[in-house]
Amino acid sequence: MDADAGPVGVEDVAETTASTLASIGNRIREVRLARGITLQALAQMSGVSPSMLSLVERGRASPSIGSLIVIANALQITMADLMAADEPKQDRVVVHSADAPIVETAKHVVRRLLRQDRDRGISVALNEYEPHTGSAERPISHEGFEYGFILEGELTVEVDGVGHKVVAGDLIAYSSRRLHKIWNHGTRKVRTLWFNLERD
Structure with a gap:
């Protein structure tokens, strides 16, 4: 040297x-x-x-x-x-599970981001909620619209103060502008597929 x-x-x-x-x-x-x-x-x-x-x-x-x-x-x-830097503009036909980034949120929800498509304003994630974990302590609101499909287990999704129990095979959809909170009150892990749109 x-x-x-x-x-x-x-x-x-x-x-x-x-x-x-x-x-x-x-x-x-x-x-x-x-x-x-x-x-x-x-x-x-x-x-x-x-x-x-x-x-x-x-x-x-x-x-x-x-x-x-x-x-x-x-x-x-x-x-x-x-x-992370933005994904290349060209469409990826397949997103392999091993390539999807995994992040654990502050409330210990494990989120595997399958697709973040900012051009089209949508993200798709596989979320896993351990018992007594959820999105936030208090209901929140933000821009956009979301769809949640329950793959396994049972979740309670509170929207504007009303709790909705959703189980495997159920779909829930609501404007993200509405106050909402997602929580697993049970004793089993819950797996969901979540779609977030940037616009209503």
């Missing part, structure tokens, strides 16, 4: 880190605004202070993995959505 080279890659690492933080912050802001969520509302939903969220959105702070999980969960997206 050249003795005059100095510290190798330090500036490159710093530049990459700053670029990554800026990209994550921009994505958070982009999704938040697209769904009509204020900074204060996102702070309340995620438990992250408005000042910290502002710094994160501007790429001025380095959020912890835990903070990113709760922010992504509040926005109803995955951490992979925040950190």
Whole structure:
């Protein structure tokens, strides 16, 4: 190695880190605004202070993995959505299970993202809810529309304060603008196929 080279890659690492933080912050802001969520509302939903969220959105702070999980969960997206580059424009005819990114949300729901198609405004995910886990402690709302198909087990989906029990083979559909909460009150794992549309 050249003795005059100095510290190798330090500036490159710093530049990459700053670029990554800026990209994550921009994505958070982009999704938040697209769904009509204020900074204060996102702070309340995620438990992250408005000042910290502002710094994160501007790429001025380095959020912890835990903070990113709760922010992504509040926005109803995955951490992979925040950190991964956009998929190539060409359609993938098959998405193999091994290629689908897996993220565990703040409430310990395991989400396998099968398809995130931003051009068409739809995401498809296989979600697994262990007993006594769910989407959030309190009902939330955001832009879009969602369909949930129960593959295995029983879920309680609360929409505008009304609880709906759905079991294997059932489909539930509602505007995401309505206050909603998804929870597994049972003792068995629940598996679902969830479709989220960005528009009503």
